[in-house]
Amino acid sequence: MIRGWCPTAWRPMAAGDGLLVRVRPRLGRLTREQMLGVCDAALAWGSGLIDMTNRANLQIRGVAESNWEPLVAALVALGLVDPDPELEARRAILVAPQWAVGDDTHRIASELEHRLAWLPDLPGKVGFAIDAGEAPVLRDDPADFRVERGASGGLILRADGRDSGAALVPGSEVDALIAFAEWFVASGGRDAGRMARHHAPLPRWAAGAEHPAPPMAQPITRRLPVEAAQGLPFGRIDAETLRKSDAEAMRTTPWRIVIFEGVTHATATGVRLDADACVGAPACPQASVETRALAIRLAPLIDGRLHVSGCAKGCARAAPADVVLTGRDGRYDLAFAARAGSVPTIPGLDAAQLLTYFGTA
Ligand code: SF4
Incomplete structure (x- = not known):
């Protein structure tokens, strides 16, 4: 069965091993307190297994229905789930994980997080990518509306499925994303479900001819400071193991790699990334x-x-x-x-x- 929605913490999905409760860390980052809190919650109310998804979210597995309410309350208290289920459902924002405080990715993703209430209701799988580092890293990762580095060096707005996008005026990026989401709904995008399947002609202001800058070179390890990156076999980590990390914070990625801040080496062995x-x-x-x-x-x-x-x-x-x-x-x-x-x-x-x-x- 192909489902047209994505589970959220407020709308968990039933799996064979219990409910899946999804956590969408803001800007793909968990503080140490949040990281330990997720581990404790997964051990107390789930099976202790945590998956990282291809949208850089975490999924706590094996949650019994009777445990769902206290688990979500704990995640809200940790600041990892919005107390408003509608706003939580809109937090489908994939962020280039190498951001630094004050750079374009951090600035735009933070503003979008603060303006979620401005977005229209979108189909459950529709999401945003903020990929505004020196070169795109999220081109193969799922998103519908992208802000990314253009070939000329400025930022562009690009619809998924289109080769090129429109140059953005600095400071207007989130206005453009909100306008794009509104256009998507008004032009019948809900029927298509995803931007790449929505073939309506783009509005002139979104239909630019600028191509994205060449993606950051592979292999994956070159995308990240490798000494702090750790591969997760099949994107899974158990809470007992994660709890032992002495990292100051943790960033999620869509590539089954976790980045630990404040540590100097990866600790996993035998990791498969191929x-x-x-x-x-x-x-x-x-x-x-x-x-x-x-x-x-x-x-x-x-x-x-x-x-x-x-x-x-x-x-x-x-x-x-x-x-x-x-x-x-x-x-x-x-x-x-x-x-x-x-x-x-x-x-x-x-x-x-x-x-x-x-x-x-
Ligand atoms: S987890 Fe695997 S089996 Fe289950 S819906 Fe996704 S692709 Fe299908």
């Missing part, structure tokens, strides 16, 4: 197959990026991967250079057949 896999069965009711154990076995056999998805929704990775396995009726459909749910090259394989296909029995 495979994506959602939680799969049995944790997700949409999944008919296991995902992560298979991904761990297959990833070393595959040249390139692997994506194992429990169903066609493809939660773990929106972009294409070199090898994609999509669960269907208890078996895996195999495709290449594709997204989850693409027409398979070889349909209906089981795990043993896949291991044989890629070179081991």
Whole structure:
């Protein structure tokens, strides 16, 4: 089932292991108190497992219905969830994680957080990317309305799905984002659901010809100060482990990497960053197959990026991967250079057949 909404703390999603309660840290950053508070909350009212999503949010897993209310109250007290459910639902803001206080990304994202009440009601998956560092880092990450560095060095407003955008007057960025969201609704965007699927002609003020600056070079580790970045296998961390960190603060990213402030080295070992896999069965009711154990076995056999998805929704990775396995009726459909749910090259394989296909029995 493809769902058209994103869970929030106020509207949790039921999964096979209990409710998923989503936390959207402001500007993708948790203070030490908030980081420890999330850990304590996940241990007290959830299973102790925390996932980081491809929108740089956290998800506390395994929450019993009777525990949801005290958990949300604790998150509100920590300043991680807005007490107003409507404003919380609008906080779909992806922020380039390298921001520094006072820079363009920090300034624009902070203003947008303060002006959420100005936004119209948008479909649940529609969101914003504030990517105003020296070069874009969020181009492959999910967002509908983007403020990013343009090729000329200034900031541009760009609709997802369009190659170019309109130059922005400094200081007007949030006004432009709000106007863009209003145009989206007024022009029928709710029916399309996402900006990339909304083919109405853009208003003249948003239809510029300036291309984004070249993205910051790969690999991922060059995007971040590597000594402070730690990869999370499949984006998951357990609260007991996180609680032991001596970091002063923590930033989330959409890349299954967490950045710890005030520490000088990463502490995880054996981290895989070249495979994506959602939680799969049995944790997700949409999944008919296991995902992560298979991904761990297959990833070393595959040249390139692997994506194992429990169903066609493809939660773990929106972009294409070199090898994609999509669960269907208890078996895996195999495709290449594709997204989850693409027409398979070889349909209906089981795990043993896949291991044989890629070179081991
Ligand atoms: S992609 Fe995975 S996590 Fe997402 S709905 Fe499908 S099975 Fe569940």
